[in-house]
Amino acid sequence: MDALLFMIFAAIAVVCGISLVIQKHPISSALSLIGVMAALAALYLLLGGEFIAAAQLIVYAGAIMVLFVFVIMLLNAGTEKRGRRMLANYADLPILLLFLGIVAAFIANRMPPTEQVIFGNFKGGTALDIGRALFTTYLLPFEVTSILILIAILGAIVLARKEID
Amino acid sequence: MPPLPNLPSSVPITWYLMLSAILFTLGVAGFLFRRNIITVFMSIELMLNAVNLSFVTFSYKLKQVDGHIFSFFVMVVAAAEAAVGLAIILTVFKNRQTLQIDDVSSLKN
Numbered sequence: 001m002d003a004l005l006f007m008i009f010a011a012i013a014v015v016c017g018i019s020l021v022i023q024k025h026p027i028s029s030a031l032s033l034i035g036v037m038a039a040l041a042a043l044y045l046l047l048g049g050e051f052i053a054a055a056q057l058i059v060y061a062g063a064i065m066v067l068f069v070f071v072i073m074l075l076n077a078g079t080e081k082r083g084r085r086m087l088a089n090y091a092d093l094p095i096l097l098l099f100l101g102i103v104a105a106f107i108a109n110r111m112p113p114t115e116q117v118i119f120g121n122f123k124g125g126t127a128l129d130i131g132r133a134l135f136t137t138y139l140l141p142f143e144v145t146s147i148l149i150l151i152a153i154l155g156a157i158v159l160a161r162k163e164i165d
Numbered sequence: 166m167p168p169l170p171n172l173p174s175s176v177p178i179t180w181y182l183m184l185s186a187i188l189f190t191l192g193v194a195g196f197l198f199r200r201n202i203i204t205v206f207m208s209i210e211l212m213l214n215a216v217n218l219s220f221v222t223f224s225y226k227l228k229q230v231d232g233h234i235f236s237f238f239v240m241v242v243a244a245a246e247a248a249v250g251l252a253i254i255l256t257v258f259k260n261r262q263t264l265q266i267d268d269v270s271s272l273k274n
Contacts, residue, residue, distance in 0.1 A: 002175045010184050017191040020211060026203045033207050036188070040214055043181070047225045052217075052233045059240050060214070064247045068207060071251045075258050077203055092197050096190055103186045107179050116175040117225060124230045125221075130237070133230050145241050152245035159252035 002119050005046060013039040026077045030068050037061040048122035051130045181222040188215035202257070202264050206250055213243050 016035030023029045037060045044053035134142050192215060195208030217236045224232025257269055 003173045006176045017188050021195040029204050029207055044221050047221050049221045049233050052236050067247055077264050100190045107182045111179045113177050115178050118175050122225045125233050129230045133234050138234050149245055152248050156248045156252040160255050
């Protein structure tokens with residue numbers, strides 16, 4: 001059952017990822033990205049990350065993607081024009097495949113292939129455990145994060161405001 | 166209905182890491198090949214998501230919660246990045262009336 005679920009959601013993630021790259025219209029790419037994020041949330045659940053799966057759906061597929069779709073609609077972004085440098089760009093494709101091959105070989109080499117992912121084997125990903133780690137071991141990074149978000153808010157306001165003389 | 170032949174009941178950890186690598190490569194491909202500034206930005210989000218999958222997978226392997234915390238921080242940084250990046254895109258569009266990255270090249274040369 002675990003294997004079947006992994007296959008289904010991994011297939012959804014990869015197909016939506018390919019669709020993100022090859023779709024011409026930005027809104028289609030955005031919808032594909034939502035598909036990837038939802039599939040990844042299901043995979044997090046299989047890996048025992050309850051909290052992170054919920055956060056993935058709420059923060060990524062909810063908040064961030066709404067922001068993206070909002071900007072696409074606001075700017076009325078249409079189908080993208082083909083650039084002049086198309087041929088030169090596709091020269092990067094073999095390098096990418098080589099990169100993927102090297103990473104795959106490295107993973108296959110270094111990780112024990114016998115170790116299986118079994119649903120329910122790891123129960124340390126609940127909101128209780130995350131909260132405990134976040135407010136004890138990782139308290140300082142967590143507080144710094146709030147400053148980062150404050151700076152991001154200020155930066156976004158300063159960048160996007162209308163100039164008032 | 167007969168049982169499905171040879172369907173394993175669970176998958177190796179390496180498959181999750183392979184999926185993460187594939188998604189990351191797709192993100193890099195989108196970043197390199199696409200010419201629309203919003204799609205390029207979405208490809209970056211795809212790369213961040215792929216890395217998150219790796220973090221959660223290693224968290225499972227080591228039976229520790231730290232990977233989830235890092236994944237959480239990556240999400241926070243992605244949210245901040247999306248807010249600032251989209252504000253930059255709005256400003257670029259306001260000044261140049263274009264979303265093609267080939268047309269925004271005043272820093273070149």
